Amino acid sequence: VAKLKVVKAKEKRRRLSPTVREKQIVDEAIQFFAEVGFAGRTRELAKRIGITQPLLYRYFPTKEELIDRVFDEVFVRPLDRGWAERILDRSTPLDERLKAFYIEYGETVHRYEWIRIYMFSGLKGDPLNRRYIRMIEDEFLKPMCGEIRHHCDLPSIESMPIGDMELEQLWILHGGLFYYAVRKNIFHSRVNNDYVKVVVTAIEVLLEGIKATYNGNGGMKND
Template identity: 45%
Template sequence: MDDPLSRAGQSKTKPLADKRRRMNPSEREAQIVEGAIGFFAEHGFEGKTRDLAKRLGITQPLLYRYFPSKESLIERVYQEIYLQRWNPEWESLIPDRDRPLVDRLTRFYKEYARAVYDFVWVRIFLYSGLKGVDINDRYLAIIKDKILVPVCRELRHDNGLPPMEDVPFNNEELELAWGLHGMFFYRAVRHFAYGLPIAKDIDRVIENDVRVFVTGARAVHGSMLERADR
């Protein structure tokens, strides 16, 4: 498999070969969205639409003909970068008890890395949190519901603990799952935001992360439920 980090920086906006070429509406809309993705990744959401239009070689009124507000353009960026890269098939990986939990988590995070370890994905996500754009809240709600809660459920099953139907889910368990996801995400932040080198063999690093997580969770998970019960 290809290394997701080998694409570092390739998603930055490239200069247009011919800014004056006439485009049909669908081509123009795609050009604006692609340009906005690179622009926001480099400048954050403080970037002005007039600067984006100038960069694209179009007028600001033409940009607003396709996207009547900056917010509508940001929404399209969210759809393009975050929702379209989400693979619904990932959601069936973690609950698949025909395979060991370590294998399930490892496969998920390897596939997920190939979708999100990317210059524009990481930087737009960080900028949205700093600016207060709701991209973070909406996307992290998906992560919690589709990934983290299922991880906690499968950890209980793997460790021989009561199911959530018998013992309610608690925030300490959720923090445990966030720990694994946080390791995964911070590696991308170090590379795409801080410009620091990281291991080239991302698959091997993810395998190590998952083993450490599952082993550590086995040691503390039961005591978490006992504290919650008390």
Template identity: 40%
Template sequence: MRIQTNPDKANEARNADPQAPARRRMGVVERERQILDGAIQFFSVHGFGGQLRDLAKSIGVTHALLYHYFPTKQALVDRVYVEVFEGRWRDEWDALLDDPDKSVEDKFTAFYLEYVTITLSREFVRILVFSGLTDHTITDRFFAMLRTRLFPRLIRETRRFRGVTSRAKPSEREMELLTGLHGGFFYITMRRWIYAQDVYSESAHDGYDEQLVRDRVRAYLHASRDLFADTTGSTRKRPSQR
């Protein structure tokens, strides 16, 4: 006599849709991608105080499997940083800002139009803010990258716009003025992703309006005039600026 030890499973097998696709086993790359994407969303909602067990549950994997791919929480945070912050920086931006044939205003406008649209996503903004409120691991690395890769170019181009040839270390006033420009664009996305406020043209399309970006750039370049008004020796003013 045949003994049926699990009638429920037998019924499930008989009643299963014969055309339903079988669950496909994920490969290593796909599984890692699943975990990473899930972690980005999880940290952008819960910050870095969230437990990895909750993260694993939200993704639909076991805690043990999560640790198999990322042995420590810091290893996962480091990978999120590379994906969300370093990975969104484009080499073309370096070339754009180094192009001697474009005007400074056009270069700044083109750069920030793409920077706001491509880089400052919901995940980027919220993860950066959460990091700033906790251990600064991500904020310290990101601002170090800006100080190395972006700010020197922007200062150089600002001086070029004002006819300044000095290669001296940026003054406190120069850096504060530049931080006002850069931080102003970040605040645009904070209004949307932190404060849940409407941002002018973003309700109509994914990008930020070019004229609004250009207005901010022009205001910055106009304000930079006062920084060099009393500078002598290392400047050469163009006729249009006299």
């Protein structure tokens, strides 16, 4: 009888509301997939959480639905939708806008879980990475191209489409700062720990380089 009471007491302590239980599953799934990748089995995940696999599937009927939720929590929700508006706010000098964006973006997404899940997803060939890349390009990088055009007194992107090399210059910046985070948080390599200084220098080099690279017709040399 005493043992039965202990078991019931433990079950009572573990009985969570649906909202809390769902959050528990998602939070643990983020850590789990960051450690083992998307090949990790839901049976092992359920064991780590301390629940049964059928209970996990009650909240997420398929592993794909759980992965989609992890993607949303890790990659989409942390993004500040105000960033896009601030990139376009010409009351602030362009260099200050870009520096502010990448400082805030780095502080938000350059985390252990984010980087590992992103890399595991890419190695798996999962479409999540492609979704994220399209989102970053459409919401942030293409508007940056338009603002750089304006900054350099060049034709607008409405009158002249964005060239491949224009976009690549911004991907080089974006990817370079991402790899800084990989070196620091994944490889634990020696880096300059002043991330703000890294961003400021990268933006200044980008803008000076683009000014020198544009030709007189508003296109990129070798575009």
